């Protein structure tokens with residue numbers, strides 16, 4: 001039996017992108033294997049770890065639980081789209097400076113997830129941050145340094161605004 | 163995942179046609195159960211029918227005289243932040259904030275939660291105590307059933323072949339009504355209930371005018387404990403009545419022992435959670451505006 005691939009037109013990190021995929025391929029597979037955007041990671045492949053987090057039409061989703069064909073006409077932001085003009089995002093700098101990264105496998109998912117939180121709420125409480133990140137697992141850091149880095153970045157971003 | 167085709171119907175008629183002409187077709191809403199199950203091989207399909215663009219499945223509208231229409235595919239993030247839901251059905255907003263974490267809530271629907279028919283589905287007990295009905299559409303037309311009749315076994319529902327869940331209808335909350343769903347999980351977030359209890363109560367001069375109690379994860383389906391609510395009707399809204407109703411709920415539970423907990427432990431949890439859910443529902447009913 002011959003199967004035909006589906007053409008998907010979407011926007012990724014601000015650029016119009018067109019790709020061919022099988023309907024059964026997840027957005028995560030499409031990003032990594034078809035488009036070469038390997039910053040988004042596969043941890044569990046079943047929705048639990050958040051390593052595959054991307055922003056779809058302004059909301060974070062686990063790209064392992066989205067089909068590639070579902071993103072037709074949508075806007076996707078991946079970790080590759082977080083740094084702007086060759087400059088790291090304050091979150092990325094804070095993660096580096098505060099050593100919120102150990103093996104780094106969970107880091108893209110955390111940064112994408114928190115970027116979306118800070119876009120909605122510039123000054124979240126620690127509890128709000130932890131609640132927001134319930135779907136992001138890290139097996140190295142014990143989370144405290146991640147939370148610290150996020151608060152650091154949020155404070156810095158507010159200073160810049162004033 | 164095995165090969166499947168993908169369709170995105172834009173109307174209800176087109177959707178029921180696809181579902182009834184492809185025997186192994188499966189509806190896709192947020193995919194938070196379906197894609198996991200297709201990947202693991204627990205489910206197979208030849209055609210995934212994305213139901214998210216059907217207007218009736220996306221409806222979320224409230225009128226004080228009519229109540230709430232909740233489209234089966236509306237994601238939890240929309241329910242959680244809806245102003246009418248927050249005011250008229252606060253417990254529904256809470257359940258929408260309870261499924262998984264942020265990423266899951268941005269995709270998962272209440273319709274999918276019920277259609278998956280897990281005994282642990284957190285939305286089911288609350289929908290039961292809120293007297294929700296399900297509107298189903300199939301090749302031969304539409305029908306309505308009470309939500310407590312929807313699940314028929316683990317992973318099994320009243321849906322006939324080719325049929326889909328279109329929406330829920332929740333009657334307007336009566337005056338002095340309160341509801342609450344509580345579950346027990348070892349972790350606060352991102353965990354499956356060991357047991358859960360929902361309670362909905364209507365008060366009148368310090369007595370229960372009516373009450374409904376339903377449990378999750380302690381029977382092959384979400385369990386409506388009709389007799390516990392019936393017993394409460396006419397009784398004073400005090401600790402003694404609440405404790406007795408909690409014992410009735412405990413006696414109705416038919417839990418199993420598995421890795422999340424023993425049957426005995428689950429029975430114990432039924433009484434504790436029912437009591438606490440009733441207490442919270444009574445508190446809310448007292449605060450509710452007439």
Ligand SMILES: Cc1cc2nc3c(=O)[nH]c(=O)nc-3n(C[C@@H](O)[C@@H](O)[C@H](O)COP(=O)(O)OP(=O)(O)OC[C@H]3O[C@@H](n4cnc5c(N)ncnc54)[C@H](O)[C@@H]3O)c2cc1C
Pocket residue numbers: 046047048188189190191192193194195196197198213219234235260261262263266269270271272273274275276277278282283284285321325326327328352353354355
């Ligand atoms: C990490 C994680 C954490 C979770 N935590 C919780 C939790 O705390 N509590 C909880 O209760 N659940 C939890 N879940 C499961 C929960 O996300 C799902 O039950 C969800 O609500 C299903 O909705 P969906 O829109 O994603 O459905 P889908 O996955 O798209 O569909 C689910 C099933 O219903 C069918 N279906 C969907 N829509 C319809 C329709 N309109 N008519 C007929 N059939 C339909 C599908 O074919 C499929 O069989 C969790 C899941 C994950 C991955």
Ligand code: FES
Pocket residue numbers: 041042043044045046047048049050051052053062063064065
């Ligand atoms: S890889 Fe998607 S949530 Fe873990």
Ligand code: FES
Pocket residue numbers: 100101102103104105106107137138139140141
């Ligand atoms: S740094 Fe290793 S998993 Fe988070």
